[in-house]
Amino acid sequence: MSAVETAASSARRGPDADRVLTFVCVGLPLLGLTLFFLYPMAVVFLRSVTVGDGYGFENYSRVLGSSGFWRATLHSMLMGGATTALSVLLGFIIAHGLHRCAFPGKWMIRGVIVLPLLAPSLVQALGLIFLLGRNGVISRALGIEIEIYGFWGLLIANTLYALPQAVMIIGAALVLLDARAYEAAEVMGASPSRQFRDLTLPAARFGLLNAAFVCFTITITDFGNAAVIGGDYSVLATEIYSQVVGQRNFNMGAVVGIMLLLPTVVSYAIERQAMKRQQTGQATGQVLYRPDFAPLRDIVMAALSLLICAAIVAVIGIVVYASFVTLWPYNMALSPKHYDIRLAGGYSSLWITIVISLMAASGGTLAVFLLGLGLRRLPRGAAQAIQMLAAMPAAVPGMVLGLAYILTFNSTATPLYLLYGTAALIAIINFYHYHTQSFLTLMTGFRQLPQALEEAAGSIGAGLGRTAIDIVAPFIAPMLVSVFFFLFMRSMVTLSAVVFLTTPDLSVAAVTIMRLDDAGLTSQAAAFSTCVMAVVCLALLSMKAILALMGRRRRTKGAA
């Protein structure tokens, strides 16, 4: 028997190792998506139609018949619309300034603009209270009383929170437009304003649309800002919370959750379409646009950008500052006493949150890596179906997912009950909450990996496992690092998904901040927020350092 025959017969005897591995790669993440996304979503839907011992739509008619629900819906839509308009406008100003204008200090703007992402969303609200609240520095300095709780406060807080996303999305769209297009227009005699109208705006069109839907979704699904500064201005997210936590009415909460799901699903579907349209316009071999200094345009844009950044710095900075003030606003001497937190378990929730975030980041990165790896080896149809499923969680608001989890895992009907009240479950919900972004980030990495590289490894004799470790992982390492830190940082600050899952024994940082603020310990809430921001900043800096190091190593290897 020749070597070939031996190998061939052994291949026939058992299932091929690569097939088994592919099956595992796809099967495990798929099982996870089923258990921790599809199943809870089914449960929340069933609960919304559960009436007594049977099923029916009475819950819906009750909710739809209540004026409170319609008020919250109207508020959510108004707030979503206003925030979207404001943050897309401001986002476009900054993105345009960064990519289409020439002025110094852009690095500072880039740095400041991400600040709101590094903190739990309620930090914007806290900052506004320290600035514009009854005891706020601005209110006191001007001697006026501003009613910051309610629409206006929430609008500013939400805008600051949505702004980084708007800047990134619009900026990405602007970068795509090649410098040669501007040069051609210039040669043909188009004035700067014409170039803006005919080149810049059309290029940013899908970016603007995309940013609008993202901002809208972020706003109507956010809980933290609404809880802290919303006051009597009830929105859908706070409505779910009051149904579930206030009135212990899970079925009604589920109904409101499903109603909140509708606009986010529609918004997300449109956003995905807009993104696809934008990507088809991409070309290789781009020449980056380098604007020349145009005084009128650039000074105005720089001033506007600076103003927006100043607002962000003021809101975040005041929180850090206030955390050191002895007794706001009566004794402004600095002291570290607010960092001695004893209420709500002290710092234990911070350590637990770090552990949870590490779990979510490592487990999540591994899961999406396996899935991406396996999908490359599946038939097209199956791969596309799974990709669609993997992209679904982004359409589900954190509040709804959290509600789905408590309904699913706090029920003794299945052995999944064992997970309830564990840190693992919080890590799991964080991962599935941000599953889509992680998955899509990694898939862009996988798309850049040439098929021939894996085929070359395969024909030399490397199996799937070896190829994954030796070839694929090093190739997409920067994406793996990005996904890891993305999951870590989001897990550190997220509130909406986990607010229902914390127990007296197990709390996370963002929930502790909310509890401290509820208890009137605003300065301690500020201190705790500062600690969280410090951890997340550290993570962000580590990520930048690692990516820069990788980039340098790649450059020395001469890879493009």
Added chain:
Amino acid sequence: MYLTVRNATKTYGPFTALDSVSIEIEQGEFVCLLGPSGCGKTTLLRLIAGLSRLDGGDILLEGAALSDLPARKRGFGIVFQSYSLFPNMTVAENIGYGLKIRGTSRSEMARRVAELLELVKLPDVADKYPGQLSGGQQQRIALARAIAVDPRLLLLDEPLSALDAKVRAELRGEILHVQRTLGIPTLMVTHDQEEALALADKIICMNHGVVVQAGTPEDLYQRPKTRFVAEFMGISNLLSTDAVRRAFPALLATRPEGPDDRVVACLRPEQIGLIPAPDGSATATVRGISFLGNLRRLEVDSAVGPLIVETHGAAPCREGDRVTLSIAPEACTWVADDMARQMAESPA
């Protein structure tokens, strides 16, 4: 026979990429799969490599079926058009990767890598990364990586297509040298007939998912069986039976029996002689002359339409000269007119 492909069939939805293709490769032979893009040659190579699966037929290596064996267990080497070196590994690590998988000792690996770098004439790049090499150098390393594991079959998928003309010619010689030195049976896919003529022991010419003709380079060039092969393998003058009967009746001697539209006469440009004929006996006029360095290409208007003639050495005539044509009857090859039939089948 070393490698036998029997009735290989591969379809993608309604599209038949390979329609019952059979080919053979002997031990030590260099075989080229030649054809226009979309003819199925790369599909066939990928089936042999095990990178895609057969829908029908068999692939046998030394008589044993390969069909169930995954690519990594076939023990072949492959070189792609896009180089496809692992960007995260040095040149030495790239070449040694297959040996590492096979558990070769470190010292043996280093020895073998050095030997292979010597063979592809790049002894000093062991510690560089692929991104630091030129395209031609990368492709040499890809070749070294493919042969490092003593492959039972070397597969080359358009390995020269991404390179510029000078490097391509150099590397072509390099590939032939390596293949001859090691005697590895080799299958190369190319759409460049010149490349195939220069390298192959045997050329398999494909079109529309079937093998049109297989044979030595001389066979395909001088004795094409069909009009497609004649036109694909360099420049040819193709004349209908009717035209030959009117202008060169002597050539009808070698014509096979059959209706007029079945076959056409193929005359290679270098097989037509030009004799200056200032007197009334001239049958043709020289319309244009292009100087191509080693030869001159002449366009001639004749009774049967325009013909292309190539001559070496000094030009026998100038533009506008009246000439007579001399063609030896044995220089004419009658080929099946497969193109006409195809056109009849698909009116588009």
